[in-house]
Structures are given as C-alpha cells and as structure tokens.
Amino acid sequence: MRADYSVFADPLANLDYDDALLRSADQAASGEVVRFWESSSSFVVLGRTGREEEDVDSDACRRDGVSILRRTSGGGTVLQGPGCLNFSLVLSKASRPELAGINASYQIILGRVLTALASIGVEGEFRPVCDLVLKGTEKKFSGNAQRRGRGYILHHGTILYGFDLGLVSRYLKMPRKMPVYRQARPHGAFITNIPVRPEDARRAIVAAFC
Numbered sequence: 001m002r003a004d005y006s007v008f009a010d011p012l013a014n015l016d017y018d019d020a021l022l023r024s025a026d027q028a029a030s031g032e033v034v035r036f037w038e039s040s041s042s043f044v045v046l047g048r049t050g051r052e053e054e055d056v057d058s059d060a061c062r063r064d065g066v067s068i069l070r071r072t073s074g075g076g077t078v079l080q081g082p083g084c085l086n087f088s089l090v091l092s093k094a095s096r097p098e099l100a101g102i103n104a105s106y107q108i109i110l111g112r113v114l115t116a117l118a119s120i121g122v123e124g125e126f127r128p129v130c131d132l133v134l135k136g137t138e139k140k141f142s143g144n145a146q147r148r149g150r151g152y153i154l155h156h157g158t159i160l161y162g163f164d165l166g167l168v169s170r171y172l173k174m175p176r177k178m179p180v181y182r183q184a185r186p187h188g189a190f191i192t193n194i195p196v197r198p199e200d201a202r203r204a205i206v207a208a209f210c
Contacts, residue, residue: 001032001210005202011043011080015071018088022147022154025090032095032152034209035088036202042081043067044171047145050077060171073156075130075145079171083162085198087113087205089155099153106130106144109155113142116204122194127181138181139192159201160193 004021008014014037024030043066044056052058052068055077061068080086089109091099099105106129114124114132123135124142132142144157168187182190 001034003206003210004033004035005037006035007037009040011039011041011045011067012069014039014086015045015069018154018156019072019147021088021090022149022152025092025152026149030090032092033088033090034206035086035090036198036205037086037088038082038084038198039080039086040082041067042079042167042171043069044077044079046070046077047075048072048147049074054176055173057171057173064171066171071145071156073145073147073154075143075156076175076177077172078143078158079168080158081163081167083160083164083193085159085161085201087157087159087202089153089157089209091153091155093151093153102146102148103129105146105153105155110142110144110157112208113157113205116208117194117196117201119207120196120200120204122196124194127179129179131179131181133181134192134194137192140182140190141192141194159196159198160191161196161198161201163193165191165193 124132130144131140141160147154
C-alpha cells in the first residue's frame with residue numbers, strides 16, 4: 001500500500017480524486033492506497049442518496065458561499081472544512097476477504113484506526129454502523145462511508161481535530177435517521193474534536209495500514 005497526500009483547492013476535485021483512485025485500482029493501474037486531505041474552505045457533502053431539502057439549510061449555505069456537493073459513497077450528510085482531516089482507503093477485496101461484509105468491514109477498518117489513534121494518546125470506541133466516538137463521552141469525532149468497486153473498496157473517513165463545531169448547526173438540519181447512541185442530541189452536543197495534530201494522525205494511520 002502506498003500513501004498519497006494529494007490535496008486540491010476545490011473540494012469537488014478532492015472528492016473526484018478519491019473516485020479516480022478507486023477506478024485506477026479496479027483497472028489494475030494501481031494497487032492499495034491510503035490518502036489524506038483537508039479542505040481549506042467549508043462545504044457540505046451529501047451521501048449518494050442524501051436529499052438536500054431534508055438535510056441542508058440551503059439558504060444559509062447560499063448566503064455564506066458554502067458549496068453543496070455529493071459524493072458517490074453512502075452515508076449521511078456532513079459539513080467539512082478546516083480542522084477536519086479526511087482519510088481515504090482503497091483496499092483490495094482479494095487480499096482482504098474479511099472485508100466482504102459491509103458491517104464487518106467497518107468494524108475491522110475502524111478497529112485499525114482506533115489502534116492507530118491509541119498509539120498517539122487518543123482513546124476512542126466504535127459505534128455501529130460506522131462511527132467513532134471519544135471514549136467516555138459518546139461524542140462522535142469520525143464518520144465513515146464506503147463505495148465498492150469490482151475488485152476494490154473505497155473507504156472514506158473523517159477525523160475532527162480542530163473543526164468549528166458551531167458551523168454544523170448553521171448549515172445542517174437534524175438528520176432524518178440517527179444511530180441509537182445519539183439519543184436525538186443536537187449537533188453541538190453530539191460531535192467533538194479530538195486532541196491530535198493532523199500530522200501525528202496521518203503517521204499513525206499509515207503505520208496501521210501500510
């Protein structure tokens with residue numbers, strides 16, 4: 001597996017590049033990859049089946065010039081920007097048959113991420129289907145989603161480390177579907193940053209997967 005640190009100024013270009021890495025792997029032009037990127041501007045991104053009218057305060061986004069985009073993987077609608085580290089994994093189905101089941105794959109992949117973060121002093125826990133919370137708080141710091149190609153999986157993940165949490169309530173509505181552990185908490189009471197430097201998180205995740 002190789003590490004890729006390519007970052008683009010346009011948030012859409014960053015999303016498209018992840019899809020290109022999956023296509024390249026499926027076409028046997030490249031192999032497994034772990035990529036890291038962070039946007040210098042705020043933007044909303046919907047999952048493959050997300051609905052803007054239900055998930056997003058579109059008027060607030062337009063007033064503030066916040067782009068509303070869509071990714072090709074599943075999962076819920078999220079706000080991203082400075083202080084939100086993205087990690088993207090392109091993983092081989094043939095080399096990693098244990099990732100065949102979607103729910104099991106989340107637990108396995110995120111188990112490695114938790115081990116990586118523990119090595120730099122952050123204790124987290126897995127919450128089904130695809131979240132990580134700071135231990136002892138039930139507050140989410142990482143959301144994840146997947147897209148599955150012919151021979152490879154694209155796994156997206158985020159890590160909040162210095163994000164302006166107040167912006168989430170400004171641009172996102174309460175989601176229609178919520179994990180049980182959320183207990184209908186508003187955004188501000190549900191999400192948190194973790195005390196890590198992004199360069200330390202990148203190094204630890206590379207070590208865990210490469």
